[in-house]
Amino acid sequence: MKGKALLIIILVSLASFATAYTITILRIGHLKTTTITITAGETVQDHYLESAKKLLNEVVDWVEGFRGLKLRKEVEIRVLTKEWVIEHWGKGFINLTEVRLEEVLLKYLLIIPEDFNLTEYKIGVSGYTIAASADHTIYLVREFFDPRDELRAGAILAHELTHILQGEYFQIPGPATMDERNALNALIEGDANLVSSTYLAEHGGESKPLVESRLNTLDALWLFPYIYGESFVRYVYEHRGWDGVNALYRDPPRSTSQILHPEKYLDGWKPISLDPPKTPSSCSLRLRDTLGEFFIRQMIRAHLDPSTANRSAEGWLGDIVQICEKDDIYILQWKIAWESEEDMREFLQAFRRILRDLDAEELGGGLWILGDRRIRIEELSENILLLTISPVSAG
Ligand SMILES: [Zn+2]
Numbered sequence: 001m002k003g004k005a006l007l008i009i010i011l012v013s014l015a016s017f018a019t020a021y022t023i024t025i026l027r028i029g030h031l032k033t034t035t036i037t038i039t040a041g042e043t044v045q046d047h048y049l050e051s052a053k054k055l056l057n058e059v060v061d062w063v064e065g066f067r068g069l070k071l072r073k074e075v076e077i078r079v080l081t082k083e084w085v086i087e088h089w090g091k092g093f094i095n096l097t098e099v100r101l102e103e104v105l106l107k108y109l110l111i112i113p114e115d116f117n118l119t120e121y122k123i124g125v126s127g128y129t130i131a132a133s134a135d136h137t138i139y140l141v142r143e144f145f146d147p148r149d150e151l152r153a154g155a156i157l158a159h160e161l162t163h164i165l166q167g168e169y170f171q172i173p174g175p176a177t178m179d180e181r182n183a184l185n186a187l188i189e190g191d192a193n194l195v196s197s198t199y200l201a202e203h204g205g206e207s208k209p210l211v212e213s214r215l216n217t218l219d220a221l222w223l224f225p226y227i228y229g230e231s232f233v234r235y236v237y238e239h240r241g242w243d244g245v246n247a248l249y250r251d252p253p254r255s256t257s258q259i260l261h262p263e264k265y266l267d268g269w270k271p272i273s274l275d276p277p278k279t280p281s282s283c284s285l286r287l288r289d290t291l292g293e294f295f296i297r298q299m300i301r302a303h304l305d306p307s308t309a310n311r312s313a314e315g316w317l318g319d320i321v322q323i324c325e326k327d328d329i330y331i332l333q334w335k336i337a338w339e340s341e342e343d344m345r346e347f348l349q350a351f352r353r354i355l356r357d358l359d360a361e362e363l364g365g366g367l368w369i370l371g372d373r374r375i376r377i378e379e380l381s382e383n384i385l386l387l388t389i390s391p392v393s394a395g
Helices: 046-067 082-093 096-108 118-126 150-169 178-202 217-248 256-260 262-266 292-301 306-313 341-357
Strands: 007-013 022-028 076-080 129-134 137-141 284-289 316-326 329-338 361-364 367-370 373-379 384-391
Touching: 046 076, 046 150, 046 178, 076 082, 082 118, 082 129, 096 118, 096 284, 096 316, 096 329, 129 150, 137 150, 150 178, 178 217, 178 256, 178 292, 217 256, 217 262, 217 292, 256 262, 256 292, 292 306, 292 316, 292 341, 306 341, 329 341, 341 373, 341 384
Parallel strands: 076 137
Antiparallel strands: 007 022, 007 129, 129 137, 284 316, 316 329, 329 384, 361 367, 367 373, 373 384
16 A cells, blocks of 8 residues: 555445445555455446446536535446455455454453354455445445446445545544544445435435444444434534535544534534553553443443433543453453543443343452453542453453
8 A cells, every 4th residue: 555545435235134224334544455456347247337337427426516526536436246345355354363352342341242253243244245435446246236226326326426535535534443433434424324315315215224223232333333424424514514524524523422422522522531551460461442432332232221321321431441461361451431420320330230130240349250250340530430351260
């Protein structure tokens, strides 16, 4: 890659969900340019490509008019197969070390069961890709993108064209944490989805938004930018127009809290950074991250009702999680700050209820045993707490 991060955006159709809704996955800076040496497209018949190109020209005019930005370079179309996408953008993208640590995180924080294989999950979801874009090329996946279905195909192209415009007009910063990445992707996908759902509406179609309550918590974490991005961007668009949306790229939202509560973002609210907790002696740091309000909400929603989950996660002010490794075991520490003592109590109440529901044993002094893990809850101040989770065998 030459200097700038290459933007790859993938539009997927979740056939496994109730509605055949289209969503996208964003990846920044992961894909090497050499990976896009396409061989799968060569066998595609010409009329498929011809009708896709014809539709593209119509959609370009519409998107430029609606979004108020003109494409600076001509857009190309390449055709891929589902098999190619899984091989190159699914398996080819997986960083096994990263996924292993993410799996530890999700298991320690009770979001996925012990026997869950996160690598398989990640490869599986890559197979839902129906379109992608990078620089000035839109990649269409033959099995999912049907140019004869002009309404749906047009909306997909409108979405991808918005991503190409974003690449031309805006500098998109690289996120440092999970919370930042989700917020940034929500801006990018929300902008593209606002354009595609307006395209649909103006052409006699209807978009079917993804709804958090219909998704399991892991899918909701993965799909956050598509569940809440559009409503965030729409809020800003309605208050400040496209100039306001364009300005978002200069000072992008950095936290899922800002996406979930757009009024907070416009008010200038920002989360706080916390000093990392001290790692246990001779434990090597493997991961450090910020998980954010939406993550906490899913963690609670995995076990309790949605309104308790929403309430318990609200009032989040900042967090820092880290995982260290010592003699092949992992220790997780998670420091969370809340707006008020009441917000912290609300979270703790829900968390303790989950532990009791899971038959964890309460030893007193904030110490619990759940299966073969020990969970320590410490209140560091009236609004900051520290959770430490480690195998009982860690001593
Ligand atoms: Zn997208």
